[in-house]
Amino acid sequence: MVIRLIKYEAIGMQYGQNVILKNINLTINDGELFVLVGPSGSGKTTLLRMINRLIAPTTGNVYLNEKRVKDYDLRELRLHMGYVLQDSSLFPNLTVGENIAIQLEQQGVNKNDRRKRSMELLDQVGLPASDFIDRHPDELSGGQQQRVAIARSMATQPQLILMDESFSALDPVLRTQQQDLLLKLHRQSKTTVVFVTHDMQEALRLGDRIAVINDGQLQQVGTPNEILERPANQFVADFFATARPRLGTMTALLSSKLVQKTPVADQSAVVTTVAELASLTPDTTGWLCFQYQGQGFRIQTTDLLHYLGQREER
Amino acid sequence: MTELLNTIATQKSQIEQALWEHLSLSFWALVIAMLIAIPLAVLLKNSRHAGEIVLQLAGVMQTIPSLALLGLLIPLVGIGSVPALIALVVYGIMPIYQNTYSGLRSVDPNLEEAATAFGLSRWKKLTRLELPMALPVILSGIRISLVMIIGTATLAALIGAGGLGTYIMLGINQNNNAYLIIGAGLSALLALLMSALLKYVGASKKHLKQGIVVATLALVGFGGWRGWSSFQSKSEPIVIAGKLGSEPDILIHMYKDLIVNDDPHAKVELKANFGGTSFLFRALRNDQIDIYPEFTGTVLQSLVHDQRSTPHDPVKTYQRARRLLKQEYDLTYLKPMKYQNGYDLAVTADFAKEHQLTRLSDLAKINDQITAGFDPDFANQKDGYLGLKSAYSLNFNQVKTMEPALRYQAIAAGRVNLVDGYTTDPQVRQYHLKVLKDDQHFFPPYQGAPLMKASFAKKHPQVVKSLNKLASKITEKDMQEMNYQVTVQHRKASQVAHEYLVEHHLIKK
Numbered sequence: 001m002v003i004r005l006i007k008y009e010a011i012g013m014q015y016g017q018n019v020i021l022k023n024i025n026l027t028i029n030d031g032e033l034f035v036l037v038g039p040s041g042s043g044k045t046t047l048l049r050m051i052n053r054l055i056a057p058t059t060g061n062v063y064l065n066e067k068r069v070k071d072y073d074l075r076e077l078r079l080h081m082g083y084v085l086q087d088s089s090l091f092p093n094l095t096v097g098e099n100i101a102i103q104l105e106q107q108g109v110n111k112n113d114r115r116k117r118s119m120e121l122l123d124q125v126g127l128p129a130s131d132f133i134d135r136h137p138d139e140l141s142g143g144q145q146q147r148v149a150i151a152r153s154m155a156t157q158p159q160l161i162l163m164d165e166s167f168s169a170l171d172p173v174l175r176t177q178q179q180d181l182l183l184k185l186h187r188q189s190k191t192t193v194v195f196v197t198h199d200m201q202e203a204l205r206l207g208d209r210i211a212v213i214n215d216g217q218l219q220q221v222g223t224p225n226e227i228l229e230r231p232a233n234q235f236v237a238d239f240f241a242t243a244r245p246r247l248g249t250m251t252a253l254l255s256s257k258l259v260q261k262t263p264v265a266d267q268s269a270v271v272t273t274v275a276e277l278a279s280l281t282p283d284t285t286g287w288l289c290f291q292y293q294g295q296g297f298r299i300q301t302t303d304l305l306h307y308l309g310q311r312e313e314r
Numbered sequence: 315m316t317e318l319l320n321t322i323a324t325q326k327s328q329i330e331q332a333l334w335e336h337l338s339l340s341f342w343a344l345v346i347a348m349l350i351a352i353p354l355a356v357l358l359k360n361s362r363h364a365g366e367i368v369l370q371l372a373g374v375m376q377t378i379p380s381l382a383l384l385g386l387l388i389p390l391v392g393i394g395s396v397p398a399l400i401a402l403v404v405y406g407i408m409p410i411y412q413n414t415y416s417g418l419r420s421v422d423p424n425l426e427e428a429a430t431a432f433g434l435s436r437w438k439k440l441t442r443l444e445l446p447m448a449l450p451v452i453l454s455g456i457r458i459s460l461v462m463i464i465g466t467a468t469l470a471a472l473i474g475a476g477g478l479g480t481y482i483m484l485g486i487n488q489n490n491n492a493y494l495i496i497g498a499g500l501s502a503l504l505a506l507l508m509s510a511l512l513k514y515v516g517a518s519k520k521h522l523k524q525g526i527v528v529a530t531l532a533l534v535g536f537g538g539w540r541g542w543s544s545f546q547s548k549s550e551p552i553v554i555a556g557k558l559g560s561e562p563d564i565l566i567h568m569y570k571d572l573i574v575n576d577d578p579h580a581k582v583e584l585k586a587n588f589g590g591t592s593f594l595f596r597a598l599r600n601d602q603i604d605i606y607p608e609f610t611g612t613v614l615q616s617l618v619h620d621q622r623s624t625p626h627d628p629v630k631t632y633q634r635a636r637r638l639l640k641q642e643y644d645l646t647y648l649k650p651m652k653y654q655n656g657y658d659l660a661v662t663a664d665f666a667k668e669h670q671l672t673r674l675s676d677l678a679k680i681n682d683q684i685t686a687g688f689d690p691d692f693a694n695q696k697d698g699y700l701g702l703k704s705a706y707s708l709n710f711n712q713v714k715t716m717e718p719a720l721r722y723q724a725i726a727a728g729r730v731n732l733v734d735g736y737t738t739d740p741q742v743r744q745y746h747l748k749v750l751k752d753d754q755h756f757f758p759p760y761q762g763a764p765l766m767k768a769s770f771a772k773k774h775p776q777v778v779k780s781l782n783k784l785a786s787k788i789t790e791k792d793m794q795e796m797n798y799q800v801t802v803q804h805r806k807a808s809q810v811a812h813e814y815l816v817e818h819h820l821i822k823k
Contacts, residue, residue, distance in 0.1 A: 052431050078433030089428040093446040102442070103432050162431075 005030045005065060005160070005192055006051060012059035013046055013216070020046050021057070021216045028209075030159075031190040033183075035207035039239075040198050043216045048162055048196045052078050064160075079103055082153025082161035082191075086168055090137035090145055090152075096122070097133040100152045107156065121151035124188075125181060143174040147181065154185070163195045167202065176309040179205055180302065200240050204228070204278070205305060212236050225279030250274060250292055258303040264296035265289055278304065317804070321492040324804045329481075333500060336477035338536070340464045340504075343399055345533070347406030347459060352452070355414035356440060365415055372408035380405065380466050384473050393589075393597050398467070398475035405466055406459040413455025417448030453516035457509050464505040468497065474555070474588045474597065478504075483558060484587055490801065551581035552777065555588035555603040560800040560807060561655070561738060561793065563587065565607045567811035569764065572780040575821035580777075586807070591616060599643060604770050605781075610635045610650060611760035618642050626755035628654065632763070639765070646771035648778060649785035650761035653793045655738045657692065657757045658749045659702075665731050666748035673753040674706050677732075682711045687730035690715040697758065698734070705756045722747075737790050740797035749790075783820050 006028040013021035021043045028034045036044040049055040050062045053069055062069045069077065090099045098105075100121055101114035109117075115133070122129035125147040137145055146166065153161045163182075167175045179202065186193055197203055203210050204224045212219040212227065212235075220232035231237035253259060253274055268289040271277045282288050282301040289298045322329065358365040378386075380401060387397035421444050429439045445452070471479030481497030484490065515525030554569050556562030563586045570582045585603060588594055595617055597603045610631045614620045618638035625631050628650075636647040661671060669680050677684065692698035693715045702708060714730060721733040722741040735742070735749075742749060764781045771778050796814060799805045815821045 054427065054431060075433045075435065078431055081431075081433075083428065083431040085424060085428055087424055089422075089424045091425060091429075091443050091447070093443065093449075102429075102434065105442070106432070106434050106438055 005032075006194070007063040007066075008047070008050075008060070009063065010060035011047070011050065011057045011062065013043065013055070014058045019216055024060070024213075024218050026211055026218060026221065028192065028194060031192055032208045033186045033193045033195065033206055035203040035210045036194065036196045036213060037200055037203035037207075037210055038198065038213035038219075042198075042213045044196050044198075044213045045164055047213070048164055048194055051160070051162060051194065052081050052083065079107060080156055080158050080160075082156070082158045084146075084149050084153045084161065084163045084166040086165040090140075090148055092137050095134050095136055096140070096148050099137065099148060100155055102152065103156050117155060118151075121154055122148075124154070124185065125151045127151075142170060143177065146170060146174075146178055150178075150181065150185070154189070154191070158191065160192045160194070163193060165196055165198070168197065168199065175202070176306075179309070180305065182206065183302075183305065204240075205308065212239065214239075223279055225275055228275045250277075253277075253299075253304075253307065254292070254297070256307060258307055259297050259299045262289065262296040262298050264291060264294070268296060274308075278308065318492040318495055320804045321490075321496065324806055325496075329496060329500070332476060332478050332480055332497075333504070335475070336464070336467055336470075336479075336501065336504065339395060339398060339402065339470060339475060339477055340460070340467050340508075341532075343402035343406050343463050343467070344456070344460050346399070346403045347410055347463070348456065350403070351407045351410035352414050355411050355418060356445075359415060359418040359444075365419075369412060369415060372411050375404050376408045378404075380469050381472070384469060388473065388596070392600050393473045393475075393593065393602055395470075395475045397473055398470035398477075402463050402467055402470070406463045409458040409462065410452070410455045413458075414448065414452045417451030417455075418444050420451075421447050449522075450516065453512060457512045457516075460508050460512060461505045464501055464508065468501050471587070472589060473593070474585060474602075476585075480587050492804075551583040552605065552774070553583045553585060553603045555585040555594055555597065555606045557590065557594060557606070558587050560740070560797050562607055563807040564796050564800060564811045564814075565762065567808045568784060568815055569605065569607075569781055571812055571815050571821055572783055573777055575815075576780045577776055598645070598765065598767065601767070605764050605766045605777075607762045608647075608765040609655060609760040609762050611656060611758040613639060613647070613765075615758070624758040626758065628759035628761055631759045632761060640768065644768045646766050646768045646778075648764040648766075648771075648781050650763035651784055651788045652761075652786045653738060653788050653790040654759050654761055655736050655790075655793070656752075656760040657698070658735055658737045658752065659686075659732055660725075660735055660742060660747040660749045661732050662725060663746045663748050666750075671748065671750060673751045674702075674756070675753050677750070678707050681709050684710040684732050685712040685714065685730045686710045686732045686734075687714050687716055687721045687724045688734050689718045689721065692734045702756060705754050738793040738797055740794060740799075740801050743794045743798045744802050787818065787820070788814070 008024050008026040011021055011024040013019075024047065036047055038044045046055055050057055051064070051069065053074060056070065064072065064077075090096075091102070094102065097115055097118040100118040101109070104114045104117060118133055119129040122132055127144060127147055132140075132144070132148075137148070140148065149166070153163075167178045170178060182193070182195075183206065195206055197206075207224055209221060209223055210227055211221045214235050220227060220236045222230075227236060228240055231240065250271070250273065268291050269276075269280055270291045271280070272292075277288065277290055277299075280288050280290060286301045287298045288301055288304060289296070291297070354368065355365075358368055383401045383404065384397060387400055391397045391400065425443065425447075426439075429443055434442070467477050468479035468482055470477045471483050478497045478501045481493045481500075483497075485492070485494030485497060515521050552573065554566045556566040566584050566586060570584055573580050573582055588597070588603070588606070591608075591612060594603065594606050595608075598606060608617075610628070611624060613635035614624045614631060618635070619642065620634065620638060625634065632647075632650050639645040639647050659674060659677070665671070669676070669683075671677065686699075688699060693713055694700065699713070710732070714724075716724060721730070721735065722739070722745055724730045725733045725747070726745045737749060741747070763785075792814065796810050799810050800807050
């Protein structure tokens with residue numbers, strides 16, 4: 001059963017004469033990695049910040065588990081959400097460990113438990129805990145800082161993490177690494193993530209589902225494949241047009257060493273394009289099994305993503 | 315240099331006390347300024363408008379000259395440490411407020427937003443993030459403020475709050491460089507030292523914690539000590555103050571010795587170098603001091619409203635001063651001492667011998683041989699040289715005006731052969747000068763006597779009796795000698811005073 005975790009209902013937002021958002025209706029499901037994508041100024045960040053009430057809509061309501069967000073106790077609401085901004089926004093006066101545990105500190109968790117949790121999280125984001133926990137942010141590289149920021153967002157084991165252009169300031173290599181990390185963590189925790197980006201490649205890589213926003217209006221909501229294959233309108237088609245050829249041809253993919261031949265399995269899906277392959281659901285061990293031109297193949301999801309990521313960089 | 319070391323050696327305990335007064339006054343001013351400025355900046359950091367207005371206001375206060383501020387405060391809160399503290403706090407607030415305010419406002423808005431989005435409480439945000447991030451800027455504000463306070467605190471001496479300024483004032487007053495160096499040097503040293511200490515404290519979290527612990531201990535300890543000592547001294551001491559200079563200092567020590575000699579249980583507090591005439595007079599009337607020595611001539615010329623010209627007879631002068639003080643201010647003016655400390659003209663002993671000079675009248679015959687070195691005021695006043703000219707038919711060959719302190723050096727160097735001065739100036743003895751007798755009684759008489767409130771005199775008849783023992787005592791020569799011992803030989807005023815009293819059998823040993 002799908003829990004309807006976040007629901008935007010008839011959201012409108014207006015600053016004076018300036019219309020930011022118009023009649024947005026949108027549902028984000030439990031455990032989804034949901035991407036809000038659109039050009040800058042489209043209103044996607046405004047939409048995100050309505051969830052933790054940094055911004056209140058002028059009309060309509062945002063629901064969290066069927067309860068309006070404005071009916072929550074503000075501090076409780078925010079304390080149980082993770083938040084990752086574009087810059088890492090680590091607090092420069094606190095150590096890495098203190099940064100990660102800042103929400104726990106506010107919750108009154110004792111020092112030992114906070115430190116233990118920070119160590120766990122550092123391990124999860126791939127930073128050696130004993131080496132990093134007592135450092136200050138200015139001793140970390142940009143990528144490391146962003147990893148710490150992600151660790152911080154998971155400190156309270158939130159049901160929901162909000163990410164606002166979190167990787168946009170990183171260079172392409174680091175960005176891909178962070179995306180991999182996010183996908184891995186998301187697979188492990190199944191926490192709902194709402195991710196805002198202006199980069200359609202990133203949207204396609206990360207999103208279980210994607211909402212395309214332009215000019216304050218919702219253009220289309222769907223899986224990456226749906227959006228690529230059946231764009232709802234000209235804007236969506238144009239916006240993702242550049243993304244399409246970059247996925248490359250199946251022949252190119254098969255000639256890489258990433259794909260293994262397997263006996264043809266009946267239940268595996270038949271694909272004709274890389275985009276279709278990318279939209280398949282992997283099995284529990286991360287394998288994507290598929291048939292192409294009558295032959296059976298399989299590829300690790302991470303390998304496929306890596307392959308696609310490399311293509312992006314060209 | 316030897317003079318400086320000498321002064322330091324003889325004045326050690328006074329210097330220590332001045333240093334301590336200076337330090338504690340500055341410390342409290344800084345603490346109070348911090349307690350006002352930092353919370354204010356925290357409160358106003360989110361309201362740009364109010365914050366800027368307060369910033370402007372603090373800036374305006376900064377531009378009021380410190381002396382003027384002290385003057386403005388005297389009618390409101392009197393004299394002593396309180397107005398000095400208020401003035402210093404007013405000065406100290408601005409740099410701390412400005413730095414705290416701009417430090418808090420310059421915290422990256424991204425970080426602010428992150429902290430808000432994490433659901434941190436305002437208090438948590440403030441203590442864990444905003445204040446620590448703004449801390450270096452705040453600390454540098456505190457340092458600026460501290461250095462300013464220590465510097466400005468030298469002015470506290472002007473209103474009787476003591477401190478190192480006392481030495482600066484004395485130094486200027488007596489043209490004594492040793493005092494100036496002690497006052498200015500120590501306050502500069504203090505500022506540097508404290509600033510370095512604050513820098514050390516601000517260098518790391520650990521140092522900061524140490525600093526806070528030490529400051530808290532100092533606060534608690536000091537508060538406790540103050541409470542204990544105020545508990546201890548229930549009986550009100552008799553406060554005797556004196557004007558700037560060695561002579562009043564010697565006199566008030568005599569007063570103290572006389573009082574304590576007759577009543578060993580009496581508590582007497584001395585405030586030497588307390589300020590100028592009008593300042594002491596106001597302090598007396600406001601009950602901030604009980605007694606101070608004042609001159610009869612000064613009373614008639616500056617304190618009471620006397621239409622007639624000052625009599626030339628010392629007894630008449632005293633009588634009129636006493637009557638008018640009682641009438642106008644309800645003050646009691648005890649009997650004066652013997653010596654007169656008024657204007658005089660002095661020549662070198664050799665010059666006097668050569669021309670057989672003993673009286674001012676003798677000068678007329680050698681008008682053309684005289685090069686006079688006068689204080690600019692004296693040279694141009696009716697009761698100075700101008701009046702003197704017609705009274706004694708003088709018309710000196712040449713009159714040079716110069717800083718009062720330089721006159722004696724000029725006559726010692728032979729650049730002039732006659733100077734104006736005061737009859738008890740120690741330089742008379744130092745440079746072997748001859749004071750010429752004012753045989754026409756041109757100069758108004760200046761005789762010193764204890765001045766107090768009539769109510770005080772009534773309440774303390776024993777004190778009046780003790781002080782009256784000095785009446786008609788101390789000759790001009792005695793006073794010159796004592797002034798010489800204190801200002802030139804750097805002996806302690808208390809010792810010099812005590813010796814005189816013992817020698818003249820005014821007190822038992």
